[in-house]
Amino acid sequence: EIVLTQSPGTLSLSPGERATLSCRASQSISSTYLAWYQQKPGQGPRLLIYHTSSRATGIPDRFSGSGSGTDFTLTISRLEPEDFAVYYCQQYDSSPITFGGGTTVEIK
């Protein structure tokens, strides 16, 4: 199975700053089948990015995804107060589907 490792574990930033989150796969993910989710306390995850770089419906353009092979990145260009949350990457290239361990973006 593909293991996804996210870094850093916690990112401490101020509103308005840029956030860069990393997701590294244990083997190459073909066809860019990687997604990013946002989760807030007491809620299910919300899909932000699919196919590495496509924004899901209703997701603001301050969220962007990039990468290929084994290295992927989620960038939040300017943090809004509602962006402080936990972010997960997920691969749906090969079975079983797997998730990264998450990155917490907290207010500095």
Add this chain to the structure above:
Amino acid sequence: QVQLQESGPGLVKPSQTLSLTCTVSGGSLSSGVYFWSWIRQYPGKGLEWIGNIYHSGATYYNPSLKSRLTVSVDTSENQFSLRLSSVTAADTAVYYCARVGAYGYCISTNCHAPFDLWGQGALVTVSS
């Protein structure tokens, strides 16, 4: 808009069977476009995909759970369900139902698509 809601017992004894139901509202589970999934999240926040089902009843399971798992669908009630047998404390988690297929594609319930809609989750604790 479409919403998903999990329901079921919050406490299950070890060795017994965990049962949960996901009710789909605001849309039909039988639309044909979507597949339906169960995912769980451990207390330490790790997420694990459990399995997929199509409205026809076809399923696709995580191999690590396959021997204990049954996922079924009731199109008349617009629901799908999860049964996990012989549970232990390691099965304590928040269980989510989700929709898959809005982006990407599925072949025989093996989906190359993200989970585009999630329920709120149901906490299930396994304890005597």
